[in-house]
Amino acid sequence: MRFTLPPxxxxxxKARLHDARTATAIGRWLGLAMAVCFxxxxxxxxxxxxxxxxxxxxxxxxxxxxxxxxxxxxxxxxAAVPLLLAKLWAVYPRLFAWPPVRSLRHALERxxxxxxxxxxxxxxxxxxxxxxxxxxxxxxxxxxHYAVAWLLLxxxxxxxxxxWPLIRDHFTRRSPGTLALPAADGxxxxxxxxxxxxxVGAVTLTTAGQSVTALGALELFGPRSPSHxxxxxxxxxxxxxxxxxxxxxxxxxxxxxxxxxxxLTLEELRAMPQHDVTLPIACVEGWSKxxxxxxxxxxxxxxxxxxxxxxxxxxxxLEAAGAYRVMxxxxxxxxxxxxxxxxxxxxxxxxxDHGYPARIIAPNRPGVLQTKWVGRLEAA
Amino acid sequence: xxxxxxxxxxxxxxAAWGGWLLLQQPEPWRIAVWLGGAVAVHDGFIAPxxxxxxALAAAAGxxxxxxxxxxxxxxxxxxxxxxxxxxxxxxxxxxxxxxLDYLRNWLLAMAAIALFxxxxxxxxxxxxxxxxxxxxxx
Ligand code: HEM
Numbered sequence: 001m002r003f004t005l006p007p008x009x010x011x012x013x014k015a016r017l018h019d020a021r022t023a024t025a026i027g028r029w030l031g032l033a034m035a036v037c038f039x040x041x042x043x044x045x046x047x048x049x050x051x052x053x054x055x056x057x058x059x060x061x062x063x064x065x066x067x068x069x070x071x072x073x074x075x076x077x078x079a080a081v082p083l084l085l086a087k088l089w090a091v092y093p094r095l096f097a098w099p100p101v102r103s104l105r106h107a108l109e110r111x112x113x114x115x116x117x118x119x120x121x122x123x124x125x126x127x128x129x130x131x132x133x134x135x136x137x138x139x140x141x142x143x144x145h146y147a148v149a150w151l152l153l154x155x156x157x158x159x160x161x162x163x164w165p166l167i168r169d170h171f172t173r174r175s176p177g178t179l180a181l182p183a184a185d186g187x188x189x190x191x192x193x194x195x196x197x198x199x200v201g202a203v204t205l206t207t208a209g210q211s212v213t214a215l216g217a218l219e220l221f222g223p224r225s226p227s228h229x230x231x232x233x234x235x236x237x238x239x240x241x242x243x244x245x246x247x248x249x250x251x252x253x254x255x256x257x258x259x260x261x262x263x264l265t266l267e268e269l270r271a272m273p274q275h276d277v278t279l280p281i282a283c284v285e286g287w288s289k290x291x292x293x294x295x296x297x298x299x300x301x302x303x304x305x306x307x308x309x310x311x312x313x314x315x316x317x318l319e320a321a322g323a324y325r326v327m328x329x330x331x332x333x334x335x336x337x338x339x340x341x342x343x344x345x346x347x348x349x350x351x352x353d354h355g356y357p358a359r360i361i362a363p364n365r366p367g368v369l370q371t372k373w374v375g376r377l378e379a380a
Numbered sequence: 381x382x383x384x385x386x387x388x389x390x391x392x393x394x395a396a397w398g399g400w401l402l403l404q405q406p407e408p409w410r411i412a413v414w415l416g417g418a419v420a421v422h423d424g425f426i427a428p429x430x431x432x433x434x435a436l437a438a439a440a441g442x443x444x445x446x447x448x449x450x451x452x453x454x455x456x457x458x459x460x461x462x463x464x465x466x467x468x469x470x471x472x473x474x475x476x477x478x479x480l481d482y483l484r485n486w487l488l489a490m491a492a493i494a495l496f497x498x499x500x501x502x503x504x505x506x507x508x509x510x511x512x513x514x515x516x517x518x
């Protein structure tokens with residue numbers, strides 16, 4: 001028996017606006033959102049896991065840098081949700097292109113489009129769920145989200161290269177391809193794009209409060225809220241989760257290693273010169289909140305241990321286990337006068353969940369590296 | 381060599397790098413299932429649902445254009461980003477994770493969008509009736 005292709009596709013679409021102008025107009029914004037998402041994501045990846053050659057070159061300024069870039073990462077990812085759905089709506093009829101495969105080249109093109117759509121949906125889905133601390137998948141989020149980001153960037157560049165003639169011909173309202181489309185679709189398309197714009201605005205305004213404190217009143221759907229949390233600051237890892245109890249801290253001492261090692265009691269730390277800084281906690285999950293911190297400069301502690309003016313630091317938490325129990329701090333962070341071993345938060349002694357008796361607060365760094373319950377500091 | 385070849389080549393290189401990174405993961409086929417699953421759920425469920433809603437509306441004589449369509453886009457988008465908070469099972473790590481009343485907020489947002497749409501349609505109809513009467517009077 002010979003298989004013959006039916007003469008037409010199984011589904012046909014009568015609706016308007018499934019055209020290259022709509023795909024280009026939405027694609028431009030989607031491409032921009034994806035580019036911002038990729039750039040800020042790679043930056044965050046290297047801030048969090050710097051390779052050896054980079055560790056001492058990572059800048060500690062601007063102090064708000066990571067707050068901005070990671071806030072943008074999550075915001076551009078959220079903004080991409082309506083854009084991606086609208087884009088896929090615009091091109092959905094092409095899924096039923098007939099015949100399904102015309103040539104080898106066409107087959108490869110379709111495979112690359114499948115990879116693009118898969119990677120785009122996957123990144124937005126896993127990223128969004130991660131901000132809600134929901135991990136239903138059987139793989140490790142960080143390396144997989146990172147790998148698929150490269151897959152997505154690659155497939156997107158390829159997509160733009162393949163579609164370039166159409167993109168160019170429909171880039172503006174007055175491009176030749178746009179003018180060749182039914183003129184009556186113009187106002188309808190503008191209304192559609194206005195609706196998509198409104199959706200981008202709505203998802204942004206109702207979530208941005210998690211990182212832009214001034215927008216807190218509009219926050220409806222952010223997974224964190226700046227107005228929730230002891231001492232005015234949300235918490236990620238609690239003392240209970242880290243197995244830290246008041247009893248386990250009863251005879252706490254800070255040990256500082258280096259050419260001239262020493263130990264300090266909390267009283268002795270409090271007797272050292274104290275400094276006040278205003279720095280944000282900026283979580284890799286996108287939320288952030290500024291706070292006032294008081295404590296001892298890390299560089300003063302390192303210097304007293306005989307660490308030179310270019311000493312870097314290793315910080316060890318008292319928590320029993322955890323991916324970030326031991327934290328490496330590059331030279332520029334360790335020597336920044338804003339980097340503190342903080343004892344107080346917003347005018348009060350640190351609460352246990354915020355890292356009592358002492359925690360790190362440094363500028364321009366992901367929150368997981370702001371080590372809590374510090375027990376040991378090493379000048380290196 | 382032109383802009384398209386350079387961009388396409390760069391794209392292939394980045395995608396290959398990403399694919400290679402994925403293959404370094406334990407059990408990469410599990411990741412492939414989730415990648416394919418995302419496409420299957422979108423193309424096989426979410427998109428047909430949207431087209432079915434449009435077809436039903438058309439069958440009922442409703443033209444989904446202008447503000448009502450924009451309202452549906454906004455409502456759908458807000459629902460998409462609110463769903464994780466609404467559906468997430470299990471407790472949270474601490475009370476500062478998911479501290480808001482997401483169900484209430486979602487209902488509020490949907491009600492606000494519906495109200496806006498209805499008021500807009502009513503104003504529009506009233507305006508049209510007024511201009512028609514004015515036209516007739518003239
Ligand atoms: C994550 C990002 C993107 C995704 C997932 C995506 C998805 C798609 C899909 C599935 C198609 C249909 C392909 C086919 O014919 O089989 C398509 C077509 C198209 N895309 Fe994209 N796209 C993205 C970004 C972009 C960008 C950044 C632009 C340009 C600014 C763009 C412009 C176009 C154009 C012009 C078409 C052709 C539409 C037609 O033939 O009527 N896309 N896109």
